Amino acid sequence: MNVVVRPPRARATARLPVALALAVALPLALAGCADPEDGGTEPASENAGGQAQEVNLSPDQDRVTTEAVPEIAALVPEEIRERGTLEVVSTSGTVPPLSFYATDDETVIGVETDIASLVADVLDLEVTYHVVDWANIFVGLDSGRYDVGFSNITVTEERKEKYDFATYRLDNIAFEARADADWTVTGPEDVAGRSIGVTSGTNQEAILISWSEQNEAAGLEPTDIRYFQNSTDYYLALSSGRLDAYLGPSPSTAYHARVTGETRIVGTFSGAGDDIQGEIAATTLRDNGLVEALHAALNEAIENGSYGEVLARWGLSDEAVEASEINPPGLPPTD
Numbered sequence: 001m002n003v004v005v006r007p008p009r010a011r012a013t014a015r016l017p018v019a020l021a022l023a024v025a026l027p028l029a030l031a032g033c034a035d036p037e038d039g040g041t042e043p044a045s046e047n048a049g050g051q052a053q054e055v056n057l058s059p060d061q062d063r064v065t066t067e068a069v070p071e072i073a074a075l076v077p078e079e080i081r082e083r084g085t086l087e088v089v090s091t092s093g094t095v096p097p098l099s100f101y102a103t104d105d106e107t108v109i110g111v112e113t114d115i116a117s118l119v120a121d122v123l124d125l126e127v128t129y130h131v132v133d134w135a136n137i138f139v140g141l142d143s144g145r146y147d148v149g150f151s152n153i154t155v156t157e158e159r160k161e162k163y164d165f166a167t168y169r170l171d172n173i174a175f176e177a178r179a180d181a182d183w184t185v186t187g188p189e190d191v192a193g194r195s196i197g198v199t200s201g202t203n204q205e206a207i208l209i210s211w212s213e214q215n216e217a218a219g220l221e222p223t224d225i226r227y228f229q230n231s232t233d234y235y236l237a238l239s240s241g242r243l244d245a246y247l248g249p250s251p252s253t254a255y256h257a258r259v260t261g262e263t264r265i266v267g268t269f270s271g272a273g274d275d276i277q278g279e280i281a282a283t284t285l286r287d288n289g290l291v292e293a294l295h296a297a298l299n300e301a302i303e304n305g306s307y308g309e310v311l312a313r314w315g316l317s318d319e320a321v322e323a324s325e326i327n328p329p330g331l332p333p334t335d
Contacts, residue, residue, distance in 0.1 A: 059107035066306040068124035075293035089146035116150040122297035149283040155330035164291035171271030171278030172250035185267025193221035197246040272331040298324035
């Protein structure tokens, strides 16, 4: 499903009708905890001053916006400029605070949507959001159906063979276990013989496979890697004891642990492995001419402060980048 949203010069709401049935246990503790009487907000974290930081979980997002910059908009390929829309693809809205459902159970909100909206503002384009599962992000980019993915996509060396990247956030991953877990993860040996959940096709999967292979080579037990495609399923597996931990994006795991109190983080690592700090990036088909415009638009948002406002409202200021980069070193191939 998709919806066209005109980048406003005043704050506005983007509504995404999503035709995905969601039997919600987690997202939503989130949406479920928000009180419609107070506009759908809840305390999400504490800032340095010790005051609770509220997150707007309603469909009326009052998003941070920024002004169009004509010289940056001129970098957009002619076909897209003539069309007047930026076709943005993201996953199905089940992972707060990255991308998840608002209190109406239809509108997808989160930091990924907000950053994509800022880019469209700078480029003076309307933004059309397409909500699909993870695998279909790349299928749609390959076919040219979508212009760019904003979906917590990590830069990897393998992906760079097909896609161009403009970075906009640090990528950290975390092991989330039940709140009563009495173990921590400091390296590969700590997941030997344990059942760990992960989503297929992610850099988390690549790292977990690599760690399991290292353990086997050292004479330790392999990791029992189990695959999940949505948060409802892996949190049910965690709560029932069928999983020892789930390895996912640090923002979403930390957010869930903080909001529910049912889990805790037992280890955090770079999403690109031991030697490289992973980075999340706007992802577009290689050599299609769009990456320079995305890169310039992201840097404009960083410099004018709107980017910092977006990260702050979702409690992700510690994942800010000083500047967007094009195709930096990424997670190395697993073979």
